[in-house]
Amino acid sequence: MGEFAVVSAKGVKRWQAGHPWIFRSDVSGRPGGDAGAVRVRDNRNKDLGWALWSPRSEISLRLIERNPDQAIDVGWWHTKIKNSVERRTGLEIDCNAFRLIHGEGDALPSLVCDRYDRWLVVQLMSAGLESFRGEIVESLKQVTGTEGILARNDAALRSREGLARETVLFYGDVPKEVEIVEHGVKYLAAPWTGQKTGAFLDQRENRRLVGSVARGKALDCFSYHGSFALHLAKNAERVTAIDSSARALDRAGQNARLNSLDNIDYVEADAFDWLTEREKSGDRFDTIVLDPPAFAKTRAALASGIRGYKDVxxxxxxxxxxxxxxxxxxxxxxxxxxxxxxxxxxxxxxxxRRIALRGFRGQPLDHPEILTIPETGYIKGALLEAMD
Structure with missing residues (x-):
């Protein structure tokens, strides 16, 4: 694409501060072509580099390359993807599922790629990125040697980019279920139908932490497929896994059987109500995990979300x-x-209660949180101890 996009002084300042996004209101000169890569200039006609251009999106430009003379071709994509994959070197020793590309966190805006053993699941989350589908798929094949690439392009964000929401096979074949090994614990991921790209890979190291401190009578609230419960069960005497979905708990039981674990009890219940009932009955637990779904998915929902988090x-x-x-x-x-x-x-x-903070937790190495891009970080975790 040969046309230029021109950005305002506010947009330039945002890029200079380390954030790759330029919003529609800061694009003073729109390129006339379709979505793709465009060269970007400021109001003084100074070249700023290349960005992914999404004509219908509120996030109109996403910076990908500061060198205006660099061609955004298959070689460029191969190098960037290879660099991202190499940053994960060593993770495969203890796990066969982790994130290979974390979008803006790996300087590849709107691109997500997760590895599930020998297969990859990707998300192309912008119109500008979608125009490079072929180059991305070819580069992933060459860099990883994968047997199949599945696109979980079913996120709502795609609609705001003017893109179809779909789950489609890009290359090879990807099974409906993949057995994952995570620090000695096995579970089944569902690339085609599971949450996110098939599993919650972002809590991998926190699950390992919880397993290391687990003891006695343990409780896993919002258990879903039992990923935390499995790690708890390695050291706890008995684990209760709570979830509102019977289907999710069935999968949790299947995962327990994969690990020959028979010390997990499954309870279909609302976590808030169940915790209240346990308090009234005088129950106590030695280890508890709270990993709820997002209670504040939007800024408007933040106040009510905080109330929910505090209550539970x-x-x-x-x-x-x-x-x-x-x-x-x-x-x-x-x-x-x-x-x-x-x-x-x-x-x-x-x-x-007298509660002590024993550790603050964030995201694992494969989900890098860039200080100047707050959107790359979302996981907050705390390990707390009851002192009385």
Whole structure:
């Protein structure tokens, strides 16, 4: 694409500060062509580099290359993808599923690629990126030697880019289920139908942490397919896995059988109600995990989301045995670290317990959080201990 996009001084400042996005309101000169890669200039006609251009999106430009003389061709994509994959070297020793490309976190805006053993699942989340589908697929094939590439292009964000929402096979074949090995624990991922690209890979290292401190009577709330429960069960005497979905708990039981674990009990229930009932009955747990879905998916939902997070954390704190551990997490981007910690402080105060912070957790190496791009970070986690 030979045309230029011209950005405002505000847009230039945003790029200079390390954020790759330029919004529609900061594009003072729109290129006339279709979505793809465009060269970008400021209002003084200075070349700024190349960006992915999405004509229908509020995020109109995503910076990908600062050298205006660099061709954005298959060689460029091969180099960038190879660099991203090589940053994960060593992860395969203990795990066969992890993220290879984390979008803006790996300087490849709107591109996600997860490895599930010998297969890849990708998401192309912008119109500009979609125009390079062929180059991306070819580069992934060459760099990884994968047996198949599945596109989980079913996210709502695609609609805002004017793109179809679909799940489609790009290359080879990808099975409906893949057996994952994660720090000695096995579970089944579902690339075609599971959450995200097939599993929650972003909590991998936090699951390992929880397994290392687990003991006694353990509880996994919002268990889904039991990923945390499996790690808990390695060291805890008994684990209760709570989820509102019977179907999810069936898969959790299947995963337990993969690991020859018979010390997990499955309860279909609303976690809030179940925790309240356990408190009234005087139950106590030595290890608790709270990994709920995002309660604040939008900024408008933040206030009610914080109330939900505080409520469930306060109830869990009340159920901790003396010296017991609570690992609690949030995947809500709009709930910042500061707000997350303020929520926990408020929950601890209302619980009447003396709660100590034993560690703050974020995302694993394969989900890099760039300080100047807050959208690359969303996982917040804390390991807490009941001191009384």
């Amino acid at each position: 954390n306060m109830r869990a704190m009340k159920l901790l045995a003396r010296g017991g551990y609570l690992f609690t997490a949030s995947c809500s981007f709009h709930l910042t670290r500061q707000l997350f910690m303020e929520m926990l402080e408020s929950a601890a105060a209302d619980s009447g």
